[in-house]
Amino acid sequence: MNLSEYQCQFLGFLFGETNSMQLPNADVYRFGVEAKAVRAIENSYPTVKTLLGPTVFQGVVVDYLRTIKKQSGDWSDFGWGFPSWIISHRISDQVPYLSDVARLDGYVSRAERRPFDEVNFESFSNIGKDLSECTLILNRGLELFRSTYPIVSIWEAHKSAEPRDTLSFAQAKRMIAQGRGQNALIYRTGWRGMAESISENDVAVLSHLREQQSIARAFAKNVLLEKNFAGWLQDMIAKGVIVGARTIH
Incomplete structure (x- = not known):
């Protein structure tokens, strides 16, 4: 041979x-x-x-x-x-939700390995009164993921040694029975990958900002978010999801 x-x-x-x-x-x-x-x-x-x-x-x-x-x-x-x-x-x-669980696991794993941008606090001075003239900068390491299943609740429940005893498991079970899914935001805290369920409004806003649209345009149809823009922005900065701001005109 x-x-x-x-x-x-x-x-x-x-x-x-x-x-x-x-x-x-x-x-x-x-x-x-x-x-x-x-x-x-x-x-x-x-x-x-x-x-x-x-x-x-x-x-x-x-x-x-x-x-x-x-x-x-x-x-x-x-x-x-x-x-x-x-x-x-x-x-x-x-x-049936196994593929989406694998996708979420993969996104979290990559978030832990890839470079994550630092927040440039000084750049937020670029946010002026006219929100049509500036935009927000998203961290390049984050991921957005839509699922027809309660994927974040399933993921969270199975971080526990006893998944069935968690509130996340109960929520996932209820949402599956109702045919409801979740949107996931994947980011990193320190070196630990995180997954968080976010609203469709947040997905829309972050997607618009990823396309470098102005703050005014990104929030145009999200009146509730717009009224609490400062609080929303503070939360996103704290998570490292938004890392800066810049003028676009």
């Missing part, structure tokens, strides 16, 4: 295409690769593991590994497509 034939046979064994392999320690090596895959996925998607339990989670990760056929030794980017892939997995028939 030449090297090319050996590699083809071994990769077929590694990814489950064949169950027989006449090579020393092949089972040990495959187990090691699968263990690394499980660790890599659980680091980025811890709530998914909690939802499924260790045994089912390991089986799903091994299915993912065999589907994408990872062959490099770099595990840093392993699992980037996991939330989309899991939609087609049979486990999603049992847990």
